[in-house]
Amino acid sequence: MISYRIWYSTEGFADYIIDKTILKGRKCEKRLLFESDAKTNHFHTIPDHIKKILYLDAHDLIIEVITSKGFEPIVSIEESKEAGTGHNSFQRFARLAASVENAVPTIYIYPEATIISRDSGTKKTWDKINPNIFRAMEEINVTHKIPALLFYYPTFFKSQPDPYKAPSKDNGRKEEKTIKYAGCPDSSDIEMKKMFEVINKIIEKVEKVGAIDARDNLQSERIIRDRIKWMANEYTIKKNPKKENSPISATTIVPSVSLINYLKKKSSKSIKIGELLHSRKESVIYQIDGEFRGDPYPGALAALDYILCRYGRSFEERDKNLIICFGTLDYNATKGTINVTDNPKTKTSTIKDLTDKVKQSEKRNLLSLEFSSLKKSQIPRYYMQMRYGSTFSKVKHIRVYSYFADAIIFPDGVLWRDA
């Protein structure tokens, strides 16, 4: 007997996906998805195979199938209402990558454009999606051969391109009217109908050939191939041929020898930097010209990995090092030198802000406690941490930066991995 478990962050969205797809006719059980051990004391109750998908960031929804053979996640879904300009549309990218890296197809719902009011509402624009999100998703499709598909959150953008004439409620988005689905995208919109068809196709295929065979062969399904082609087409149409969009526009490619010299300069000239950074001739430096912070940069860093560095399924399979830089990067191509300074317009970029965040995360660590001082309810959490250490207990951006970046550089300090 096949049944389904729906892991959710908002119950209304779980109801929406169940009611609008063939899951409505299946046996389904809803479960709340706890984000991470950094935020709740319940994360240890999440099954191990779901934890693995959440190792970078929590999803909005995960559907898993339950059969006599066990549990298998079959698709994850992210839904965003944000304006997709600049780095914003990449905010959830690390989640998409984590899902696909674990062979779970992923769906991203994002508005093509959102009405943004500026100057106390006197100026309005449709802020459009950054087309590089399509390029990044194509890269994860190609790299992992597991579908990563984008559907537009329904909006009035196409029907009313003038932001002053478009309905401004919900920033121009079309949302469900019933309270049960409050905040969910309008299910009568063609984009959502297409998404439901894809979810139905995944479920049908899972029921026909099993979860593992289904996800390995989904890319050959016509409905999914068509969506991937549509995404490639959207990228071509929306891309500005004269100007690169972020986050690619915020990168500089330097010889790895220049990077290594900077790491030595900021640590010790005598230190031996490990083989990993030496093994790649070039390094991509992603410059955050300001103080250390999280969103939307962790997702953008993950996207840059796939767009500029990655050639294989593991993050070790890169042809360029991926570096994140907090501060103003100055690369002198003639001398082959790198310098990083504070941007005078922003707050100081200091590695202390990063290490303070790491230290804060350690407060969630139970491993330094005596067994006798553990509350009984803390025992399973302690045991999870015994196995995983602080893997799930650090805040999201620390997890993502340390996973994707081969080095993190500041004006006053550096971190790197040797292998």
Add this chain to the structure above:
Amino acid sequence: MKEEKVTKNILEWLLENNWTIVCYDFPQSGTGVILHQNNELHTTKNKGSIIPDIIAVKDGVALFFENKDRFYQPDFEKLFEIKTEQNFTDSLNRILSDYPIIKIIYGIGISDVKKEVSKAKNHLDKIDFLISTNEKKEITIHYDVNGIFTNA
């Protein structure tokens, strides 16, 4: 009962009673509207800003809700501050500009758990109304200093 359900139950009840919903929010919904402090208090982007859980209007009255699945004292303090210090009037006036509003009243919606409601009742001096709701979607008005719901 989670905050999402508390807010949805109250939204349904308000609609049944002919209130117009201006905005709403619950955790992870992404639906909320950010209200900034008045210009003179507004320092960095979104610092000190708030996202009301529900704003609803009817007959010249605007309701401002903070909702939780339990008693949460900082919400009471927050509402008291907004009400007495009037430090969000610019944003509130803007979001309510389409409605003729005479009065804004501030209150709490919580899950109908006896212990939590009881704790909340010790802080009624900071708010204008206290409402609870349960899994059956029943609504209980525990406190309504202006008689907004009881006289409607």
